[in-house]
Amino acid sequence: MVFFSVVVPTYNRRPILEKCLRALEQQQISAETAIAGYEVVVVDDGSTDGTVDWLKAQASEFPHVRLFEQDHQGPARARNLGVQQAQGDTIIFIDSDLVVTPPFLQAHATGLEKGRQRLGSDRCFTYGAVINTCNFDNPTAEPFKVTDFSNAYFATGNVAIARHWLETAGLFDTAFQLYGWEDLELGVRLKNLGLKLIRCPEAVGYHWHPPFSLEQIPKLIDQESQRGRMGVLFYQKHPTWEVRLMIQMTWLHRLLWGTLSLGGFLNERTLRPLLAWLLKRDRPQLALEIARIFLNWNNVRSVYAAYRESQGLASS
Structure with a gap:
């Protein structure tokens, strides 16, 4: 039982x-x-x-x-x-x-x-x-x-x-x-x-979860920054290729999201008019999937920034 x-x-x-x-x-x-x-x-x-x-x-x-x-x-x-x-x-x-x-x-x-x-x-x-x-x-x-x-x-x-x-x-x-x-x-x-x-x-x-809205973007970006920092902690505890894939700390993820975001050109500011247009047409899920382009790019950048910071602290 x-x-x-x-x-x-x-x-x-x-x-x-x-x-x-x-x-x-x-x-x-x-x-x-x-x-x-x-x-x-x-x-x-x-x-x-x-x-x-x-x-x-x-x-x-x-x-x-x-x-x-x-x-x-x-x-x-x-x-x-x-x-x-x-x-x-x-x-x-x-x-x-x-x-x-x-x-x-x-x-x-x-x-x-x-x-x-x-x-x-x-x-x-x-x-x-x-x-x-x-x-x-x-x-x-x-x-x-x-x-x-x-x-x-x-x-x-x-x-x-x-x-x-x-x-x-x-x-x-x-x-x-x-x-x-x-x-x-x-x-x-x-x-x-x-x-x-x-x-x-x-x-x-x-x-x-509430439907995606433009007002959520700052919080979502902050979550990706936090997730990047915690991802590095995850990797420090388990320094394996599998964990690197999970936290997006690989050249493949840098290439993927760097390319899709055009090196960061497609961001919360430049994509805002498109996202607003989709939301007006009651397409919040599609808007969120498009927003993931810059959210994932922010996450990858946060992971590498946190990793560089951790390496600097370790060598000091």
């Missing part, structure tokens, strides 16, 4: 968190299942939007939820706190902007059991499907798109794993204080322990 602890870190996401938690309360679990029960461990990372007060006031609506709080310290510390406070033997990580379907837990349980039977051990974890959507009113209506495919080994948007493997690997590295890479870095350590990924497309989660 398995007892699930669904760990949900959150920071200023109250509107979509409501949908996330309501979906988790509506799980359909078979009478013949191996699921003994489940809890939802919400870790509030210092929200300022009334999340904690709302959750406490609505506690009767969410009988599976246990709430924990910390000062704003980032998702790595929040997930670690969630694991430490969890009562389950199996952890499911999802983000607080993910809305799951009723068979979600059952699908992860079935996937884990099949994986264990095939491998003859529990040295595995399940990775569910994540479908991106801008539809706040009905997020689960979004169809799967080619851009939703992920080749990641371990990402915390929708993953289930035996708790003891997380503890053996050492949980999340809290040195990753900026945006990005803390989950994939843990994934490298899990892979080194020999854990196998079991894809579980039946465990579907719909990742909501």
